[in-house]
Each structure stands twice: as structure tokens, then as C-alpha cells.
Amino acid sequence: MTRLSIIVVEQDRERALRIVDGLMASGSHDVVVIAEPAGLARRIADLKPDIVLIDVANPSRDVLEELALASGPLDRPVAMFVDRSDVALTRAAIEAGVSAYVVDGLQVDRIKPILDAAIARFHMFQKMRAELAATKAALEDRKIIDRAKAILMKARGIDEEAAYALLRKTAMDQNRRMADIAQQLVMAAGLLT
Amino acid sequence: MTLSTLRLGYLPLIDAAPLIVAHELGFAAEEGLGLDLVRLQSWAQCRDMLGLGQVDAAHMLVPMPVAQALGLGPAFPRFDLAMVLAVGGQAIAISAHLADAMRARGHGFDFDDPVAARDALAAVAGGVLRVGVPFPFSTQAELVRRWLANTPLAKNVTIHTVPPPQMADALALGEVDAFCVGEPWASYAVERGVGTLLLAGRSIWAAPPEKGLVLTQDFTQAHPEETGRLMRAIWRAGRWLDQPDNRSTAAEIMSRTAYLNLPPELSERGLLGRLHISAAGEVRHFPDFIRFHQGAANFPWRSLAALFARRIAQLHGLDPTEAIATATACFRTDLYRQHLRSAGADLPGASARMEGAMAHPTAVASEKGQMILGPDAFFDGDIFDPAFALR
Numbered sequence: 329m330t331r332l333s334i335i336v337v338e339q340d341r342e343r344a345l346r347i348v349d350g351l352m353a354s355g356s357h358d359v360v361v362i363a364e365p366a367g368l369a370r371r372i373a374d375l376k377p378d379i380v381l382i383d384v385a386n387p388s389r390d391v392l393e394e395l396a397l398a399s400g401p402l403d404r405p406v407a408m409f410v411d412r413s414d415v416a417l418t419r420a421a422i423e424a425g426v427s428a429y430v431v432d433g434l435q436v437d438r439i440k441p442i443l444d445a446a447i448a449r450f451h452m453f454q455k456m457r458a459e460l461a462a463t464k465a466a467l468e469d470r471k472i473i474d475r476a477k478a479i480l481m482k483a484r485g486i487d488e489e490a491a492y493a494l495l496r497k498t499a500m501d502q503n504r505r506m507a508d509i510a511q512q513l514v515m516a517a518g519l520l521t
Numbered sequence: 522m523t524l525s526t527l528r529l530g531y532l533p534l535i536d537a538a539p540l541i542v543a544h545e546l547g548f549a550a551e552e553g554l555g556l557d558l559v560r561l562q563s564w565a566q567c568r569d570m571l572g573l574g575q576v577d578a579a580h581m582l583v584p585m586p587v588a589q590a591l592g593l594g595p596a597f598p599r600f601d602l603a604m605v606l607a608v609g610g611q612a613i614a615i616s617a618h619l620a621d622a623m624r625a626r627g628h629g630f631d632f633d634d635p636v637a638a639r640d641a642l643a644a645v646a647g648g649v650l651r652v653g654v655p656f657p658f659s660t661q662a663e664l665v666r667r668w669l670a671n672t673p674l675a676k677n678v679t680i681h682t683v684p685p686p687q688m689a690d691a692l693a694l695g696e697v698d699a700f701c702v703g704e705p706w707a708s709y710a711v712e713r714g715v716g717t718l719l720l721a722g723r724s725i726w727a728a729p730p731e732k733g734l735v736l737t738q739d740f741t742q743a744h745p746e747e748t749g750r751l752m753r754a755i756w757r758a759g760r761w762l763d764q765p766d767n768r769s770t771a772a773e774i775m776s777r778t779a780y781l782n783l784p785p786e787l788s789e790r791g792l793l794g795r796l797h798i799s800a801a802g803e804v805r806h807f808p809d810f811i812r813f814h815q816g817a818a819n820f821p822w823r824s825l826a827a828l829f830a831r832r833i834a835q836l837h838g839l840d841p842t843e844a845i846a847t848a849t850a851c852f853r854t855d856l857y858r859q860h861l862r863s864a865g866a867d868l869p870g871a872s873a874r875m876e877g878a879m880a881h882p883t884a885v886a887s888e889k890g891q892m893i894l895g896p897d898a899f900f901d902g903d904i905f906d907p908a909f910a911l912r
Contacts, residue, residue, distance in 0.1 A: 365687055366694055387684035389563040394657050394682035397593065397837070408565070410595040418595075422573055427565070 332438065333358040335375060337368065337382040337392075347381070347449045354445035369395060379439065380406075380429040381446050384422055392429050406431055409439060417443065424451040469507035476510035479517045525747055526555035530567050531580035533560060533781045534685065534703045535791045536607035536732045538771055539813055540580055543758035545774050551757075552750035560780070563684060564656045571737060572597025577744075578751060580606060581735040584829040587848040588658040591833055601741060601853045602733040602826075603752055604861075606759070608818045610731050610791055610811035611661055611722030612707035613638075613668075615699040616692050619645055620717035620799070630717065630798055632805040633724040635668055635900040642719070643674045646698070650674060653683035653691055653700030660722070660729050661701040663832060667899060668725045689713045703731060704791025704811070705783055711797055712787060718798040721807045726877070728816070728897035730825050741856060749860035756861055759813035768792045816882070816894050817869060819857070824873040824907040826852040831905075845907070849873070867892045876905040 334357050338344040344361045351359050362371055365388045372380060372395060382389055396406045409428040410418045417440065421427065424447040430439055473495065480491040495513075499506040531537040543549045544556040559576055561567045564585065571579045572595060586600040615623075622645035624630075631637070642650070654661040662680060669675045683691045683700060689710035691697045700707075701722065710716035722729050734755060741748045761767055772789035775781050781788055790796050794810035797803065812818045830848035834841040854872040862868060870886035879895030886892075 365684075366690065367696065369681065384566055384569065385562045387562045387686060389565040390656050390682050390684050393565045397657050408569075408595050410597075419573055422569055422575070427569070 332378045335377040335380045336361045339363050350445045350449040354441045378431050384425045384427050425454050426450040473510045476513045527577040528557045530559050530561050530576035536610045537580050539606050539755045539758045543754040548757045549754040552754045554750045578736045582659045583730045583733045584658040586735050586851050587829045590847050590851045599738040601738050601851050603853050603856045604734050604819045605730045606732040608812045609723040610703050613701045613720040614707045614716035615719050635725050638719050650678045651697045653697040655685050660731050664722050664725045665701050692716050705787045708790045714800040752860045753864040763814035821852040823849040823852045824876050827907040828905045873907050
């Protein structure tokens with residue numbers, strides 16, 4: 329079986345390396361990473377890959393859409409991979425955050441292991457990204473609540489526990505998040521001083 | 522009324538304003554609707570998310586559902602365009618190098634004379650002219666093709682897809698010589714000092730439909746109630762947006778981190794029709810640079826579907842008659858009539874019209890008798906008659 333040539337379009341170097349590792353583990357392929365959006369269409373046209381893998385949310389995807397349409401007599405027709413018999417695979421890919429553009433006529437049994445490997449790696453990144461965002465948000469929340477507590481303690485001469493309880497009660501009464509109430513308090517206090 | 526929440530996909534452009542305003546100013550809440558606005562990065566992503574049901578509705582280039590209906594995209598359930606969100610809002614920019622050469626030959630950069638601009642450009646272009654557009658199926662591609670058609674320049678023009686936020690870079694790096702894009706991305710290139718604005722999209726075609734509200738037919742059938750609420754909320758947001766006093770407020774809202782994430786001063790230019798054509802701050806006023814409501818801007822004329830279908834069929838070797846029939850069925854004038862009558866929208870007597878026939882605002886037959894359309898003329902006087910095109 330001939331080796332497949334795969335292009336991974338990814339700006340984050342570490343992420344690209346991990347994706348390449350995952351692909352290599354799924355079989356022997358020639359994998360090239362393109363990091364820069366500049367000149368993307370030309371470079372892909374030069375390399376004539378069998379498969380291009382790219383983050384679903386990468387703005388450069390629209391450039392690939394154009395390549396997929398521009399099938400002149402000498403071009404190899406390319407299409408976004410949507411397997412009509414296996415919608416679940418497409419869905420899994422999009423949900424994991426990867427889209428694949430494949431050369432027309434490439435057998436699905438050759439694409440599937442590559443896409444599976446890509447899905448696994450992209451999925452891992454989605455999860456890491458979501459966790460990082462959640463951690464950051466939680467940290468911000470805690471910081472603002474701490475500041476609001478300090479303001480309440482000073483203004484009303486109450487202890488930390490009472491300040492916390494007051495914030496929590498206000499949030500519950502107004503059916504709002506504690507961090508939102510804290511944010512408003514900090515802003516109002518800033519205006520008053 | 523039960524409160525339901527819809528997920529809406531959009532790209533960061535000023536023409537996403539009706540969705541954002543519907544959410545921010547409570548037009549959606551008035552209809553008992555929550556909106557979860559999801560900012561997307563590419564038109565392909567927008568199409569895929571709608572196709573796979575990850576968003577319920579999307580802000581989409583008007584020709585996209587046409588291309589999808591003609592089989593030029595992934596095999597997704599049928600897309601329908603329920604209403605037009607914005608008309609106009611595009612600008613053509615050229616590289617600093619070309620602008621200098623044109624100035625040296627005395628071009629005045631009026632921003633609204635396509636013939637003078639084209640002739641001046643042809644005189645300095647020399648060789649191939651590479652023009653960036655945001656997507657193969659875009660109003661921008663149509664504008665560029667019309668503008669340059671039947672001229673010596675046309676033979677030397679190549680059209681390339683460049684994502685809007687990357688337009689300025691592509692011009693700076695010399696990957697394209699010019700581009701046509703929706704605001705604020707042309708002004709962004711001006712601000713970065715890499716581009717000069719040459720023309721407004723509306724100077725080429727007085728009423729170029731830019732974005733539409735697109736849903737899957739499955740969704741409109743399964744959730745007629747939500748579809749109607751969404752359409753009414755967006756229609757009222759468009760009406761609010763077309764009151765001139767509200768445009769600065771809209772620019773403020775649109776500029777927030779969650780939406781365009783750009784300085785209000787930049788989003789404001791297109792919304793107010795007060796564009797800086799160069800980094801030196803030369804200003805051109807273009808009244809009604811973008812419309813969200815006036816002149817029945819939201820009506821999904823089937824003749825528009827036919828116009829784009831004919832173009833796409835020509836470019837991709839499809840049968841034009843079949844393409845027009847397939848595409849016009851996706852422009853849901855029936856949903857528009859059904860859902861917007863109760864909001865107070867005036868409804869035209871016909872669902873298709875001759876495109877390009879009105880050089881001036883023109884009163885047409887409508888339910889309330891208050892409908893004034895146009896102008897919608899093409900700069901070259903072309904008229905697209907869908908009845909003739911279908912024959």
C-alpha cells in the first residue's frame with residue numbers, strides 16, 4: 329500500500345507535534361506541518377497531499393474550501409471529508425475540532441484510521457483548552473469575591489465569614505452568580521472612593 | 522410563554538449587528554427567546570455547524586445556501602434562507618503600491634465611481650490582478666466579477682479566498698493586490714496603513730444582499746414557533762438599526778470583546794457610512810453604506826437566489842435552468858410572509874422582481890401600500906430578469 333501524504337495546518341508548534349505523533353502511530357505516512365497562513369493555498373497546491381487536516385475553527389479553512397472547488401483538468405479533486413455512510417465519523421471529527429479535506433477517490437478504510445488518530449489528539453486539546461478556560465474563570469471569580477469581601481468587612485465592620493454570607497445571600501435573593509454581585513460591588517465601591 | 526434558547530452562529534462583521542442587537546437590546550427576550558451567540562472563525566465552520574445541528578441558525582453569506590442547494594458543499598440537510606440580514610456593507614481596497622500609482626495619474630478616489638476607478642486601476646495594474654474575497658460563494662465575488670466583466674482587465678484577474686481578518690496581512694505581504702470584504706475589515710487594512718479604499722460595494726450594485734439568516738429546513742419544520750420568534754426579533758433589531766441615531770450605539774455594542782473585539786471608532790465607520798479611505802484620514806461619506814431594514818432590505822427575493830444560482834451554475838458547469846429552480850426554493854418568502862406579517866412588516870405583492878431595474882426609490886404593490894424599494898441598479902445598467910433567465 330502506498331504511503332499517504334498528509335498536511336497538518338496548525339500554528340501551535342507543540343500541538344502540531346502531538347498531532348503528528350498521533351498520526352505516525354496510526355501507520356506510516358508522510359506528514360508535513362504548515363504553521364503560517366500566508367501562502368497556504370500555493371503551498372498545498374505544490375505539495376499535492378492526499379489528506380489535509382485542520383482545526384475546525386481555523387480561519388484558513390475557507391482557503392481550503394476554495395482549493396476543494398478549484399478542480400481544473402490538472403488538479404486533483406479535493407473535498408471536505410463527509411462520509412455519507414458514516415455520518416457519526418464526520419460528527420465525531422467536527423465535535424473533536426478537526427476537519428479533513430481528502431482527495432477524491434481515496435478509500436474510506438484508508439482515511440478512517442488517520443481520522444480516528446486525529447480525532448483522539450484534537451479531542452484531547454479541546455478538553456485541555458476547556459479545562460484551562462474553566463480554571464482561569466474560577467480563579468478570576470475567587471479574586472473578585474475576595475476583593476468584595478474585603479470591601480464589605482471594612483465598610484460594615486464585619487468579619488470575613490459574615491461578609492461571605494452576605495454576598496451569598498444577596499446572590500441567592502437576586503438569583504445571580506456570587507461573582508457577578510461581587511463585581512458590581514467592587515465597581516460601585518470604586519466609583520464612591 | 523415558555524422561554525427557549527436558540528444557538529446562533531455568526532462571524533465578526535458589522536452585518537452581524539441584527540443578531541447582536543436582537544440579543545443585547547432585548548428584542549429576542551420580548552419574543553420569549555434566549556439567544557446564545559457563538560462567534561465563529563470561518564464560513565466553512567459556520568456551514569458545518571449548521572449542517573450538523575450544532576447551531577440552530579446562522580448568519581451566512583447570501584450565496585452560501587444557494588451553493589449548498591446546488592450540491593457544492595458537504596452532504597448536509599437542506600439549508601433555507603429565511604430573511605436577508607443586511608444589504609451593502611462591502612468595500613474594495615487596493616494595495617498602497619497601486620494607490621500611489623493611481624494617485625500619480627490623477628485618480629481622485631471618489632469611492633463611488635466604478636468606471637473611473639476601474640479604468641484608473643487598469644492603467645496601472647500591469648499583468649495579473651489578484652483580488653481577495655472572503656469565500657468562493659460570496660456577494661463580494663459577485664461584485665468583483667460584475668465590476669471587471671467585459672474589460673481587458675477581466676482576463677488578467679484571479680480571485681482568491683482570504684478570511685476577512687487576514688485580508689490586511691494578505692495585502693501587506695503582496696499575496697493579493699486588492700480585495701473586496703465586509704466592514705470593518707477593509708477599514709482595518711486602512712488603519713494598519715496597508716490599504717486604500719477604492720469603492721463601496723453599493724457603488725457597483727446599489728442593493729447587494731450581503732448576509733442572510735439561514736436555518737435547516739428540518740429546523741423550520743420542527744420548530745415553526747421558534748423560527749417565527751427569531752425572525753421577528755431580528756426584524757425589529759434591523760428596524761432599530763436603521764434609525765440613524767442608533768448607529769453609534771450599535772457600534773459601541775458591536776465593538777465589545779465578545780463580538781468584534783475592535784475599537785468602536787473602527788466599527789463605526791461602516792455603520793455611519795463615514796469611511797476613512799486612507800491612513801492619512803481622508804474621509805468619504807457614503808449614505809446608507811449598509812442597510813438593515815429600509816427598502817424591504819430583509820425580504821428574501823427569489824430573484825436574488827436566481828441571480829446567484831445562474832452565476833454559480835456558469836462557473837461550475839451546472840445546468841442554469843435547473844440550478845435556478847433548485848435555488849429559488851430555498852429563499853423562503855413564504856416563511857417571511859407567515860412570520861413577519863404579525864410584526865408589522867409590509868409584504869410585497871410579488872416574491873421575485875427584476876434585479877437592477879430601479880435607478881431611484883420606487884413604490885411597489887404591497888399589502889399595506891407603503892413599500893418603497895430601491896434603488897437597486899447595477900452600475901453598468903444590466904437588468905437581471907428571473908423570468909427571462911428561467912426560459
